[in-house]
Amino acid sequence: MIDNRDNELENSNHDSSNHDDYEDICYICRRPESKVGKMIKIPNNICICSDCMQKTFDTINTNGTPYADLLNFNPSMMNFSNLQNEIPKSQKLKKKKPVEKEKEAPILDVKSIPSPHMIKAQLDDFVVGQEHAKKVISVAVYNHYKRIAAGSMDDIEIEKSNMLMIGPTGSGKTFLVKTLAKLLNVPLAITDATSLTEAGYIGDDVESVLSKLLAAADNDVERAEHGIIFIDEIDKIAKKKSTTNRDVSGESVQQGMLKLLEGSEVEVPVGATNKNAMVPLTTINTKNILFICGGAFPDLDKIIKSRLNKQSSIGFGADLKDKYDDDINILQKVTVEDLREFGMIPEFIGRLPIIYTLEGLTKDMLVKVLKEPKNAILKQYQKLLALDEVDLRFDDGALEEIAERALKKKTGARALRAIIEEFMLDIMYEIPKDENIGRVTITKDYIEHKGVPVIEMRGSIANQPILEDKNKL
The missing domain is CATH 3.40.50.300 (P-loop containing nucleotide triphosphate hydrolases)
Known part of the structure; x- marks a missing residue:
């Protein structure tokens, strides 16, 4: 019980410190405290600036309400259940730092x-x-x-x-x-x-x-x-x-x-x-x-x-x-x-x-866009298939064919994903069916719809030496 009370006290202190970082905003005119001065606080965490409070009293007084009744006015007796309890955080302003702190520590x-x-x-x-x-x-x-x-x-x-x-x-x-x-x-x-x-x-x-x-x-x-x-x-x-x-x-x-x-x-x-x-x-x-x-x-x-x-x-x-x-x-x-x-x-x-x-993208630049950046499109697909323990590779001829097709669309690098999505659909659908597939190599013939991708099983690639070829993905 002591630990729970300590946690509740710590959370309440944390919430109050976060609340102190933001300015109070008038419930009626929505102006922050830095513009209207100190706020008048009434129950249910509602703040009203002095201008709006004065206008409210003037309105009540002109409508015939006796001034003596205003002196006996008790805000706690009013029902604020229909009012907004708290202004959303997205509409709260952070307080400005004091001038002395700004001089000591530059932004x-x-x-x-x-x-x-x-x-x-x-x-x-x-x-x-x-x-x-x-x-x-x-x-x-x-x-x-x-x-x-x-x-x-x-x-x-x-x-x-x-x-x-x-x-x-x-x-x-x-x-x-x-x-x-x-x-x-x-x-x-x-x-x-x-x-x-x-x-x-x-x-x-x-x-x-x-x-x-x-x-x-x-x-x-x-x-x-x-x-x-x-x-x-x-x-x-x-x-x-x-x-x-x-x-x-x-x-x-x-x-x-x-x-x-x-x-x-x-x-x-x-x-x-x-x-x-x-x-x-x-x-x-x-x-x-x-x-x-x-x-x-x-x-x-x-x-x-x-x-x-x-x-x-x-x-x-x-x-x-x-x-x-x-x-x-x-x-x-x-x-x-x-x-x-x-x-x-x-x-x-x-x-x-x-x-x-900016320069217009050439064929060589599109090939580099496919494979060189940290978040290149081909690397994204390689990571997707790596989750299925499948090694995805692309021939140089396949990359050049993709770049040539993208140039014909005349939409820059945006055309690359549309082309890759088209021929990768069947591969992403068929590979999870067979757990024995270990490597898939995309060729130029497959992109031109003249052949199929080269598929190698796990047993056939287990004894192959691992070569680091930077020209192939």
Whole structure:
């Protein structure tokens, strides 16, 4: 009995310490304690700010209730069973640290920030190719957190450098940022620009991207103000070229994001993506938040080709109009003028000073994507069959055939899984039937539907020497 009481006391102390980390929120106006001052607490863990309490008394007094009855008012006699007992944790705000503690212990230490070559080396384990993109994003993230850690040490104030990432579909834009989020211990929010509209219209407001970052930081405003936001499908908010109505999901969204990218104090709903009367609001300063925008920008290659073909002419040594038709890296020749013609307003592009492109995947790169990364697709299937004690291997010819088929689909690395799922279905279905199967080798003939995979039984491979062949999986 003594042990149980000690455990209950310890748990209650733990719960109270966790509760002390969060601010009290007014039950009526949903404003936190940091904005309205000290709260008035009534039974059932309900907090009311002094403004709302005064308004309540004024309303009761104007309705004819004698003031003497208010003096005899006892909150414990009221029935609060229908009221909310506790605000959800997703809508609670963490208390800010005292100023003295912030001076003693800085939020970020320059020495703890990994250098660019270390960030790129970790990205190399997961992302194949894209050397230029990995170098740019490593340097940008390193400089961003050095800028935050340095603060305002002298009169020179370092501006932040937001990024615009352009690349064909399936080239690894989203995967690159997701991998970066795993490597860095910072809050990161990945959102989609397709659902954003101008404030007041159906859809998510621009501030909703900050709400997702605040949720990723466990409602800690200080951590959220040093996070990273990746806005995917940024090309979907391009200015519509032929429309007579108000462009609420295109140019208006770009205009609404201008202050967000540059740095300003924004009121953000806590625990929700849109503002309403029942959601608490907090203020986030976007000055130290790094924004990374990415998009495939379809038909941007046609704009680039038309600009480059203006110099084409007839005669010996002249540039032909079909010179750039087969160039898979045509996006690397993009300029700011091309993006303006695509539909991005100049003010928006000006707040994204770092513009870089990702390479289109070639056949050799697709083969490397299949087998080299730590979480490669083939390694995932090998692990699945290893649970059945079966060794799965692929011939070099099979890998090249898979890469060639993926190139024809023109969807980048996303096509690889669709192709592998197709020919691995029968193998994953038949192998568990026979426990004597020890090894399965996928050949080019099997992928071309001209043969069957090579199956070896356990007894035939038991006496074979184990060879380490790095070229075969």
